[in-house]
Amino acid sequence: MAAFSRELGIDLGTFNTQIAEGSQILVQEPTIVAIVTNEMKLVEYGTTALGMLGRVPEAIEVVRPLRNGVIAEYELTEKFLSILIKKVTGPTIFFRPRIIISVPYGITSVERRAVQEAGLGAGSREVNWIPQPLAAAFGVDLPINTPTGNMIISLGGGTTQAAVISMTGIVSAETSQVAGLKLDDAICAYVRKKYGLIIAQPTAESLKIRIGAALPSEEEKTMEIQGQDQVTGLPRPASLTTNEIVEALQAPLEEIAATAKRVLEKTPPELISDIIDRGVALCGGTALLKGVDKYLTVALGIPAYIVDNPVTCTVEGTAKAFDILDLILRSQQS
């Protein structure tokens, strides 16, 4: 019977896309494709395409079809989703799945419709949407169906979404485009300014992940990188330390904290006192940045903690949302 009524939850992220059914995660792939440039023909996707980034001849282009949480390349997004959905359902879809897909809080109805149409074009029978912070909170099992204040900050690659949720609805929220990729950009700018070296985003990202932190650390790590001298154009190595990355990341981290503060300012005092008692839940890949919980605890003056399933909670929440689909649809009509 399951084949007749597959219900898939999808987290279509700027950097990573996941599909879940019930409590099982069935697909996890980077949101990236390789195409033959002049034909727009997709040749690789996901992990394989990611491995091709910066290493392909002119005839091939490696593209991230989403930017800052929204679809930038419609056809590529549809093809990419179609491949991932077929990985779950098999090549011939007799019984097309119903899906619930998470979308960033606050996107326009046109941007949201593009996601729904991409889902339909990719072979789904029905496409419903849920704001990402609500899906994430649901996936974390916060008591969001009670009249209490629950705050969650989803620190992704292309978006930071901070939200206060009560009675299964968003009370106050904000989305910012300062997230993981902007942290990488800040590292590129720092290395260029301090060492006169040009480095690409993947190198900046490894510095962030391997030795980076949000707060100065006594346990300093170092990492050797190869950059391109901005004057001579020739390769040159440099050695970076944890505290240099901390310094590079301060400006974008302040912007992330400012987004969360604006949400708190818009939240009624009764709910604020619940949030002070329970703390602020952090999720998304950027929640894995060392010390980001301590950084936000200090910046917000409210304890912030990393959830147990920071990277999968959104997709888990989308799959669970089938249980409350009526409620979600009703709230979207009002």
Ligand SMILES: Nc1ncnc2c1ncn2[C@@H]1O[C@H](COP(=O)(O)OP(=O)(O)OP(=O)(O)O)[C@@H](O)[C@H]1O
């Ligand atoms: N250990 C780590 N430390 C710091 N950042 C990390 C770590 N691991 C992953 N990241 C960052 O997490 C980001 C990806 O997170 P995630 O998969 O939640 O994003 P996404 O859902 O695709 O994006 P969005 O929700 O913004 O559309 C990337 O910027 C990546 O560099």
Ligand SMILES: [Mg+2]
């Ligand atoms: Mg995300």
